[in-house]
Amino acid sequence: MDAEIISVGTEIVLGQIVNTNAPFLARQLATLGITADRQLAIPDRRDLMVKAIRVAWRRSPLVFVCGGLGPTADDVTLAAVAEAVGTGLTIDQDHWRWIQGTFAQRHKPMMPENIQQAKYLAGGQPLANAVGLALGSWYEQDDHRLIVLPGPPREFTPMVTQEVMPRLTKLVGRQVQITSRTLNFFGRPESQLMDEIAAVTANLDGVTITSYVQPDAIQVRMTVRDQPRAIADQLLDAAQAAIIKRESPFFFGVGDDCRLAKVVVDQLRDRGWRVTAAESLTGGMFQSTICSVPGASNVFDGGLVTYAARAKEQLLGIDHQVIAEHGVVSAQTAAQMAEKSRDKLGVDVGLGFTGVAGPDSLEGQPAGTVWVGLAIAGRPTTTKLLHLGAYRGRQAVRRQSVQAGLQMLYQALSK
């Protein structure tokens, strides 16, 4: 099936934001064998939208219109779509009551215009939005389907996976069967990982392997087309086994939504262990990442941010002598930070992060030089030296340091 995607937004056509919705949707559609061969971006201008939607609606069996569902005067998408396909708008009364209730609960004044966000295409179905106010629409006529979705990616993304994909799968699922599985890796350059994976899967016919670099992982997606589920699963099992055999130190989980922090929190909980940290350059980001996982309270009580040397001595009791002799950015300091944070909180595992976030160097060490310490009760304390690419910026150095700490912890817990 051919599809078209029309992205609406003046900020997109002015280049003020990069359109990530269309590629996300295209990747999802590809798993069903649907190709969006025409992807158009236009501004929030009703005349252009009506023209473009009319052409697409006549031409293609599946049209997506994304963006411009806000409550302000320049959000005219829904009216333009209605005009283009020749229908009206309906208010979803339940959703309108929910919007009113949400504003009341948050003690925020609601605008009369917010009722726009409770409307959908008359004769169609509303699509639920779990994280935002505006409904989407699903509209059908003569085997043509038009889907309207909001623009903010944090609303768009879950609506595609939760509302649109199940309906489309029902529609086309039995024609093309795509079975896929995603493996997550860390600590390996993408090109090297993929070369190694290509070598160990060369004799496996029928499995297509693609990679996708996420900020905190490399995702490797294995896909089988046009095979019954049982056979596809066998092929994926074989590929997964061959890949993990080669790359096991770098593999941490299966699934598109798999996150290393969650894997680590689950591992700690299973062992009944608690974790803490003393953070210098990361400034609390490791602990914040642990706390981002629901249920973090099972494994985390609290910890310390020791940014300045003074705080390392005062809050943690790091030996002044250690810092004077080895420097703040040293294996010795990282190890003491890990051990003393663990002891101070009285828990099983402590991590220490110290290094040069940049842009300036420190103690004669260049930006991107980072030591991570890991202290586990009853095991020798370990440290790791990182040389991170400071050209990527201060935030990237800090984020990669946190990931390196999670990786050390994951590998220690997997033993």
Added chain:
Amino acid sequence: MDAEIISVGTEIVLGQIVNTNAPFLARQLATLGITADRQLAIPDRRDLMVKAIRVAWRRSPLVFVCGGLGPTADDVTLAAVAEAVGTGLTIDQDHWRWIQGTFAQRHKPMMPENIQQAKYLAGGQPLANAVGLALGSWYEQDDHRLIVLPGPPREFTPMVTQEVMPRLTKLVGRQVQITSRTLNFFGRPESQLMDEIAAVTANLDGVTITSYVQPDAIQVRMTVRDQPRAIADQLLDAAQAAIIKRESPFFFGVGDDCRLAKVVVDQLRDRGWRVTAAESLTGGMFQSTICSVPGASNVFDGGLVTYAARAKEQLLGIDHQVIAEHGVVSAQTAAQMAEKSRDKLGVDVGLGFTGVAGPDSLEGQPAGTVWVGLAIAGRPTTTKLLHLGAYRGRQAVRRQSVQAGLQMLYQALSK
């Protein structure tokens, strides 16, 4: 002048790569007052390309076709463009000799197909490519112009700035002048902010005002077209003054890259003050946000993450009685966390964050209920209750809590 951008690439329409060329080009065009109102992405399919280019070429005075200039069989852009506009292809003999010399010098085998990359549209001009093999094309007919550029961003970007922009500037540069300025706001729903701004700028002709919701701010962009710089600046000054007079409690800075954390760090440094925090639900995110600003060491030594009640008592010395009586999520606990963190670090300012990140409720309070405390030496401690939209998820509640803390601090420092 209206323009259209046609991006060619199967990997774009499959979502395997994100198209950053079109937004880059759009931003460049905007500086000349040219808006690319239609931006299309299509695969490397000659039939689709010919159709799409024909329509654009008839309709618009300026058409860009980007990508598909490689030497392989699926790179058919140049042939498709030639067919669509009704011309042929010419070999640039100088460039062809240069390609041959380049391969010889690099001891790489050249393919016969590489001659494709020395071709340009007959009757037009070749555009030089300083970092890649493929020429671009500039083609004119009856006041319509079509420009062909290669797809790799490291070739595309310099060709736009070095080859295309000088020619376009000559064409339109002295006719249209765009001057713009961005104001940053927090703590106001976008629709309400824009309604209020529309009211106070209603009598200011010539200034266009648009808004854009960033994760941590609402950006309001004021734009003046077709005015000399001095007059444009006067108009922007007048609009800015009117807007800030109305919205001053919510305004925090000028510029696309302005971030509240940086503004706060600068304010603290100017006063010679240092800040710390004790964080429960935010788990270190406030301190990590402060540390994300280069030069944070001028205002921040360290602080505490006190996630569990046990850590609040043990690390900070919060009175057990206060928690028992008022609960962990209370004004009293937030105030004590702020004061005791400030005293423990011996600094000027302390913040306390305590609340329910979700998804579950806590102490009978729903997810999204958050107290922030702010303790400044010599001033009475203040607290603020937030009711955040928990439907947006745990991370959003935590991020908004951090922003609320920064806002309280900004407002206190602005007094």
